[in-house]
Amino acid sequence: MxxxxxxxxxxxxxxxxxxxxxxxxxxxxxxxxxxxxxxxxxxxxxxxxxxxxxxxxxxxxxxxxxxxxxxxxxxxxxxxxxxxxxxxxxGTPSEIDKLGTVVLVGGGVGVAPSYPQAKAYKEAGNKVITIIGARSENLLILEEEMRAVSDELIVCTDDGTKGHHGFVTDVLQKLLQSGEHVDRVVAIGPPIMMRAVAGVTKPFGTQTIVSLNPIMIDGTGMCGGCRVSVDGKTKFACVDGPEFDAHKVDFNLLMNRLAVYRDEEGISMKRHECTCGGEQ
Ligand SMILES: Cc1cc2nc3c(=O)[nH]c(=O)nc-3n(C[C@H](O)[C@H](O)[C@H](O)COP(=O)(O)OP(=O)(O)OC[C@H]3O[C@@H](n4cnc5c(N)ncnc54)[C@H](O)[C@@H]3O)c2cc1C
Ligand code: FES
Incomplete structure (x- = not known):
């Protein structure tokens, strides 16, 4: 098929x-x-x-x-x-409940998986605050789509070409410090961003969910490729996740495991460039 x-x-x-x-x-x-x-x-x-x-x-x-x-x-x-x-x-679907205020944090291409979540949290009756970020304005995706399903949308760029000049975590920190009651934060993006979000929300005791992106092969819990450590226990992100409690994830292990095949990935990419002449 x-x-x-x-x-x-x-x-x-x-x-x-x-x-x-x-x-x-x-x-x-x-x-x-x-x-x-x-x-x-x-x-x-x-x-x-x-x-x-x-x-x-x-x-x-x-x-x-x-x-x-x-x-x-x-x-x-x-x-x-x-x-x-x-x-x-x-994978296990997100637990979408009516909680009150939910903040979605999306970084880079992580804005794409945040979109169906923002839509679902809004439909469930939550106040949805969305913070999206990219390196530069010309790399921002789904801004208008996100605005349409959010009560508030804050845009950040690393180089200041649009919205807040800085990281999504700066805005999240300010929001939590402002006294806004937040029932859940959902962060999706590069592991380094998700780790930083977990660091920001932990002192506030705000429930934080991240969607992990380990290497996956079969996607059915059989190969062990997507092994992650959550609360000191081994989990398979393809069946137990990909969403987990951010405050319990071992992000260093995740990042180390993502880099395991870097040499082979480089070789594969070079071979691909040779066979297609580098043309896309
Ligand atoms: C549950 C889940 C959802 C994802 N959703 C998206 C998405 O919506 N959009 C998007 O752009 N990316 C997403 N990714 C990441 C995407 O799967 C990788 O970028 C892709 O596999 C890279 O393959 P490649 O051959 O192009 O690059 P490679 O050169 O093979 O690898 C580049 C990097 O991509 C990662 N990667 C490589 N192979 C895999 C694999 N089999 N599984 C997971 N990561 C891998 C590693 O970090 C690696 O260093 C998701 C990953 C997971 C686990
Ligand atoms: S991808 Fe094989 S166990 Fe998850």
Whole structure:
């Protein structure tokens, strides 16, 4: 079975949106879940979060950043082409309750997985404050979509080209210090950002959820590739997560394990550049 790409569009530099026809996934997907895709028989499997889905037309949206061989190859595909595998929805869905005030913090391409969560928390009757960040204005994604599902949206850029000049954690710290009662913080982005968010919220005792992105292979709890340590216990992010209590995650272990295959990833990328002549 193969899955048709119904739309592919470039969002910002090296970040792309792809809509794939997968009606079974669209029907079953809940916020916080992901798919594992394979481009063709020869490709590796990679996990990507379900950014949106449409039950009416059966499409599932993924938003991905070019990181290495597979995501760069994915970026070359166009509407009308096909993916070999599109397995999902995988992972435990987010627990979306009516809590009061929920702050969503999204960094870089992590804004994409934050979007279905912001939408769901809003629909559940929460006040939703969203803080999104990127290195620069031209790398910000989903600003208007996020604004539409948030009571308040704060934009941050590392270089000050838009919104707050600085990190999402500066804004979160100020918000918590201002006395705003926050019932839950949900942070999705690079591990270093999620670790920093956990550090900011801990002294305030604010419940904080992060969505972890370890290396995943089968996505079914069988291979152990996505092993993480939470509260000193081993968990498999593909089935026990990917969301966990940020204050209990061993982020250093996560970051070390993400770097384990860096040499092999570099070799694979070089081979890919040689075979496609570096053209995208
Ligand atoms: C649950 C989950 C959801 C994710 N959702 C998104 C998303 O919505 N958008 C997005 O852009 N990225 C997402 N990622 C990260 C994405 O899977 C990796 O960027 C991708 O696998 C990189 O593959 P590559 O061959 O292009 O790069 P490589 O050169 O192979 O690797 C670059 C880096 O990507 C990570 N990576 C590599 N292989 C895997 C793998 N099999 N599983 C996980 N991480 C890997 C490692 O940190 C590695 O150092 C998600 C990861 C997880 C675990
Ligand atoms: S990806 Fe294999 S156990 Fe989670």
């Amino acid at each position: 193969s899955y048709s790409i119904v739309e592919k569009r470039d969002m910002v530099h090296q970040v792309h949106l792809m809509k794939v026809l997968a009606p079974d996934v669209a029907r079953a997907a809940k916020p916080g879940q992901f798919v594992i895709i394979r481009i063709d028989e020869q490709s590796e499997r990679i996990p990507l979060t379900i950014a949106d889905c449409n039950v009416t037309d059966g499409s599932v949206t993924i938003i991905f950043q070019e990181m290495g061989k597979t995501t760069k190859q994915l970026a070359t595909l166009k509407g009308g082409e096909e993916l070999q595998d599109f397995v999902g929805p995988l």
